[in-house]
Amino acid sequence: MPELRHDPIQRQWVIIASERARRPSEFEVTVTQQSAEFCPFCPCNEDKTPPEILAVRDGYSAPNSPGWSVRVVANKYPALRIEGDVDRSAEGLYDRMNGIGAHEIVIETPDHSRHMADLPPAHLAKVLRTFRERLVDLMRDIRFLYVVVFRNYGESAGATLAHPHSQLIAMPILPRVVEIELRSARDHYHHRERCLFCDVIRQELDAGTRVVVDNGRFVAFAPYASRSPFELFLAPVQHQHDYCQITDDDTELLAQTLIETLYRMRAALNDPPFNLMMHIAPNLKSRSIWLQDFPYLADAYHWHIEIIPRLTKSAGFEWGTGFHINPTPPELAADYLRRISLPA
Amino acid sequence: MPELRHDPIQRQWVIIASERARRPSEFEVTVTQQSAEFCPFCPCNEDKTPPEILAVRDGYSAPNSPGWSVRVVANKYPALRIEGDVDRSAEGLYDRMNGIGAHEIVIETPDHSRHMADLPPAHLAKVLRTFRERLVDLMRDIRFLYVVVFRNYGESAGATLAHPHSQLIAMPILPRVVEIELRSARDHYHHRERCLFCDVIRQELDAGTRVVVDNGRFVAFAPYASRSPFELFLAPVQHQHDYCQITDDDTELLAQTLIETLYRMRAALNDPPFNLMMHIAPNLKSRSIWLQDFPYLADAYHWHIEIIPRLTKSAGFEWGTGFHINPTPPELAADYLRRISLPA
Numbered sequence: 124m125p126e127l128r129h130d131p132i133q134r135q136w137v138i139i140a141s142e143r144a145r146r147p148s149e150f151e152v153t154v155t156q157q158s159a160e161f162c163p164f165c166p167c168n169e170d171k172t173p174p175e176i177l178a179v180r181d182g183y184s185a186p187n188s189p190g191w192s193v194r195v196v197a198n199k200y201p202a203l204r205i206e207g208d209v210d211r212s213a214e215g216l217y218d219r220m221n222g223i224g225a226h227e228i229v230i231e232t233p234d235h236s237r238h239m240a241d242l243p244p245a246h247l248a249k250v251l252r253t254f255r256e257r258l259v260d261l262m263r264d265i266r267f268l269y270v271v272v273f274r275n276y277g278e279s280a281g282a283t284l285a286h287p288h289s290q291l292i293a294m295p296i297l298p299r300v301v302e303i304e305l306r307s308a309r310d311h312y313h314h315r316e317r318c319l320f321c322d323v324i325r326q327e328l329d330a331g332t333r334v335v336v337d338n339g340r341f342v343a344f345a346p347y348a349s350r351s352p353f354e355l356f357l358a359p360v361q362h363q364h365d366y367c368q369i370t371d372d373d374t375e376l377l378a379q380t381l382i383e384t385l386y387r388m389r390a391a392l393n394d395p396p397f398n399l400m401m402h403i404a405p406n407l408k409s410r411s412i413w414l415q416d417f418p419y420l421a422d423a424y425h426w427h428i429e430i431i432p433r434l435t436k437s438a439g440f441e442w443g444t445g446f447h448i449n450p451t452p453p454e455l456a457a458d459y460l461r462r463i464s465l466p467a
Numbered sequence: 468m469p470e471l472r473h474d475p476i477q478r479q480w481v482i483i484a485s486e487r488a489r490r491p492s493e494f495e496v497t498v499t500q501q502s503a504e505f506c507p508f509c510p511c512n513e514d515k516t517p518p519e520i521l522a523v524r525d526g527y528s529a530p531n532s533p534g535w536s537v538r539v540v541a542n543k544y545p546a547l548r549i550e551g552d553v554d555r556s557a558e559g560l561y562d563r564m565n566g567i568g569a570h571e572i573v574i575e576t577p578d579h580s581r582h583m584a585d586l587p588p589a590h591l592a593k594v595l596r597t598f599r600e601r602l603v604d605l606m607r608d609i610r611f612l613y614v615v616v617f618r619n620y621g622e623s624a625g626a627t628l629a630h631p632h633s634q635l636i637a638m639p640i641l642p643r644v645v646e647i648e649l650r651s652a653r654d655h656y657h658h659r660e661r662c663l664f665c666d667v668i669r670q671e672l673d674a675g676t677r678v679v680v681d682n683g684r685f686v687a688f689a690p691y692a693s694r695s696p697f698e699l700f701l702a703p704v705q706h707q708h709d710y711c712q713i714t715d716d717d718t719e720l721l722a723q724t725l726i727e728t729l730y731r732m733r734a735a736l737n738d739p740p741f742n743l744m745m746h747i748a749p750n751l752k753s754r755s756i757w758l759q760d761f762p763y764l765a766d767a768y769h770w771h772i773e774i775i776p777r778l779t780k781s782a783g784f785e786w787g788t789g790f791h792i793n794p795t796p797p798e799l800a801a802d803y804l805r806r807i808s809l810p811a
Contacts, residue, residue: 130694300477300787307477348480439619443773445643
C-alpha cells in the first residue's frame with residue numbers, strides 16, 4: 124500500500140510509492156519509447172491496458188476495442204490506490220495516511236505521434252470534456268480533496284511513453300502549490316471582495332506586453348514573475364472557479380486557445396519538452412475539514428492552466444530552494460511567441 | 468540591471484536576469500565542459516576570472532596567481548548586482564525591486580576533476596570555513612536578508628563548468644522554501660518552546676531506520692517524507708541556528724560527515740548528478756522589517772544541508788505543483804547507503 128507522509132518542516136505531503144520501490148540500479152536512464160516499439164496505448168492493443176473507464180467513440184464499437192477517439196484507463200502502476208480508508212495516524216512528530224486515491228490515464232488520440240498542437244480543435248475539445256467528466260465523477264468520492272490533472276511531453280519532462288496522454292491523480296490532500304494559491308486568493312478576496320486571478324488577468328489584458336493569445340473568452344500570457352523562460356498561464360477571462368462548470372462551447376474555445384499557444388511555443392523553441400498542469404478548485408464535496416478555512420472559495424478562486432517548457436537544467440536546485448533565476452523576461456518571451464506565424 | 472519580481476498568486480520572488488536575456492535559439496543543449504577543454508577555474512588561469520575576493524593559500528603566493536587551495540571570485544555573469552539601492556516599487560498588483568545582491572563562486576580545489584567525496588577532510592574543512600568567512604562578510608551588508616549557498620554537480624543538476632565549485636547568492640529577499648521552514652520553526656517554538664529541527668533530529672536518532680551517518684556531532688539521514696529518492700538531510704545534533712557560528716573544530720567534523728555521506732551516495736548510485744543546498748538563518752542584521760515576525764529565530768531555527776541526487780526526470784512537474792511521488796522509501800534508501808563499505 125502506498126503511503127502519504129507529511130513533512131513538518133516543509134509542511135508538505137509526499138507520496139511514498141513503496142510498492143514500486145526502486146533499487147539504486149533501477150535509476151538508469153530511461154529512454155522514451157520510440158514509435159517503432161510496441162505501444163500499449165495504440166488501437167488494437169486495448170487489452171494491454173486495464174479496462175477502459177470511459178471512452179469517446181464516434182460510431183458503434185465495443186468497449187476495449189478500436190474505434191475510440193479518446194480513452195480513459197486506470198494507470199497500470201498507480202501512485203495511489205482506490206480501495207480502503209484514509210486511516211490517518213501520527214508517527215511521533217510526523218503524520219501519515221494510507222495512499223488512497225485514483226490514478227487515471229487519458230489517451231488523447233489513437234494517433235501515436237500526434238502533437239497536441241496538431242490535434243483538430245474539435246478533437247482536443249473532446250479531450251477537455253473528458254477531463255471534465257472524469258473530474259465530476261472522481262469528485263463524487265468524499266475521500267478526495269483534490270485532483271491533479273497534468274501532461275508531460277518529452278523525455279526530459281518526465282514522459283515515459285511517447286503516445287499522447289494526460290494523467291489524473293485524485294488524492295485526500297492538497298498539493299502545496301495549490302494550497303499557497305488558495306491562501307493568496309482568500310486573503311485578496313477578504314480585503315477587496317474581488318478575485319485575485321480576475322484582477323491579474325485584467326491587468327495583463329490592459330498592459331498587453333505579456334499576452335500571447337487573447338480571443339476574448341480565454342487568454343494565454345507569460346506571467347509577470349515567470350519562474351522559467353517561456354512559462355505560460357492560460358485562463359478563462361470571465362470568473363469561473365471550477366473547471367467542472369466549463370460548457371461544451373467553451374471547451375471548443377479553450378481547445379483553440381491551447382492549440383494556438385502550443386503551436387507558437389513549439390515553433391519558437393524547436394519542439395521543447397514541456398509540463399502542463401491544470402490548477403483547479405479542490406473538491407467542495409470532500410469531507411476534509413480543511414475546506415472550512417476557505418469559505419469564499421467559489422468567488423475567490425479561478426481555475427487556470429500552467430505550461431512550463433523544460434529549457435533549463437537547473438530545475439532541481441530551484442525545486443529545493445523555491446528560488447528561481449529566469450534569464451528570459453516574460454515581455455521578451457511573449458514578443459517572440461506573438462511573432463510566430465500561424466498556419467493558413 | 469536584473470530585477471526582482473513578486474508573484475501575488477504564488478507569493479514568490481523571482482530574479483529576472485534580463486541582462487543575460489536568452490533568445491529561443493540559445494536554449495540548445497549545453498554540454499558540461501570536458502576536462503580536456505580550457506577551464507577558467509584551473510590554476511594559471513586566474514586572470515580569466517574576476518579578481519579574487521578571498522583565497523586560502525598555504526605558503527607564500529601573490530593574489531590571483533597559483534598557490535591557492537580554495538579561491539573565491541565574483542561570478543562573471545552575476546544573477547544580481549552589488550551596486551545600487553534596493554528601490555522597491557509597485558506595478559499594479561505586482562511588486563518589484565532592483566536586482567541588488569552578490570553572486571560569488573567558491574572554487575573548492577585546484578584539482579579540476581576531484582569529487583567532493585575524495586577531498587581530504589582537512590581540505591573540505593577549509594572550504595567550509597571559506598563559506599563561513601564569506602557569509603560573515605556578506606551579512607555585514609544590511610541590504611541582504613538572505614544568502615543561498617549551493618552546489619550543482621553534473622550536467623543534469625545544472626552545472627555548466629565541471630571544475631569543483633559552489634556558489635553564494637546574497638539577496639534582499641527570502642527564498643520561499645526557507646520562509647516556509649522559518650514559519651514551521653516559529654509555530655513549533657511558539658507552542659512548545661523547543662526547536663522543531665532538534666525534535667526531528669532526536670526522533671530520527673531514536674528511530675535509527677533512516678540514519679545514514681552519525682558521529683555524535685553531526686547526523687545525516689533520509690527524511691521521513693523524502694520528496695525524491697535518496698534525498699538526504701545533514702545537520703548538527705546540538706542546536707545551532709546560524710552557520711556563521713560553526714567552530715573550526717566543527718568544520719573538520721562536518722567535512723568528515725559530508726565526505727562519508729557523499730561517498731556512500733556516489734557508490735550506491737553510480738556517481739549521480741546532485742544538488743546540495745545549505746539552509747541557514749537569514750541575516751539578523753538586515754534592515755528588512757520581515758525579521759520582526761520571527762522574534763525567536765535564534766532559538767527556533769537550526770541550519771542544515773539538503774542533498775538531492777537527480778535520479779528521476781519528473782522534477783519539472785513536481786516543481787510546478789509542489790506534489791511529489793517518491794518511488795523509494797527513505798528507510799530503504801538509508802539501508803542501501805549504510806551497507807556501502809567505506810575505503811580502509
